[in-house]
Amino acid sequence: MAELETRELEYFVAVAEELHFGHAAARLAIAQPALSKAIRRLESRLGVRLLERSSRHVALTPAGDALLHHGRHALNAVGAAAEKTRRAGDHQARLRLVIKPGGDANLLSGILAAYADRPDARQVDILFGGATDRADHVRDGRADVALLYAPFDDMTGLDHETLMVEGRVAILPPDHRLASRSEVTLADLAQETLPRWKGVRWTGAPEAGQGPEVTDAAEVLHMIRLGRTVALLPRSLAQPMQPDLVYRPVPDAPASELVLAWSQDDRRPLVASFVAAVAEASARSAGA
Structure with missing residues (x-):
């Protein structure tokens, strides 16, 4: 061969x-x-x-x-x-966390505080990835852990801890036919055009038309303002709300999960300690 x-x-x-x-x-x-x-x-x-x-x-x-x-x-x-x-042999290595700008649902400060309380805590370097490449940062070693959104991000080869489960919202131009509703359904969105996120095949509304390809939220909002598309996003990613657009909950859309992800074959104490700290903080938050 x-x-x-x-x-x-x-x-x-x-x-x-x-x-x-x-x-x-x-x-x-x-x-x-x-x-x-x-x-x-x-x-x-x-x-x-x-x-x-x-x-x-x-x-x-x-x-x-x-x-x-x-x-x-x-x-x-x-x-x-x-x-x-190289990093396995570096006993002074910092932990590298990759996130999408604005993609932490305001949980990052609590996560870092929980980890800092551990006796074996290391310096955490925050890296910023794009809308769809953060999982690749973990798979190729550029980052140790990542904040991802399931089911949008590709979780192949990764383990994860769920931090938050949330509903999704439709983002519409103010003159849209659905803008007067208090909420919309997936059936309503089946008649609409949704953006195609670069590197992601799943839009969240299976029957919806495939619209323009986008790489970040700013492009999505611009296309909505132009009337080229509407969007279906996790509630936390729809923040902050733009005053010239309309946001409506979609109760029957599958829930979105914000997760902490790491490589399945990464058994380093550096990563295990961070995951444990985040899991404990998440459990305390859920109990409260």
């Missing part, structure tokens, strides 16, 4: 993402002829064509699309292995 080398995967992924040999060569800081030769050699060893080439066009074949998908994961895994190994 033909084996793949990390460098070959890096070369191929660069070409597949750029779909241009010149741009990929510049990105990799190698000569274009050497890159072309490496890709041809890879195709020969695998026995499949990965790219369709012409003088003006480069496109992925089905085999190339598959290798791009799996190759990205493989490169992330290699990088994560190196990073996690």
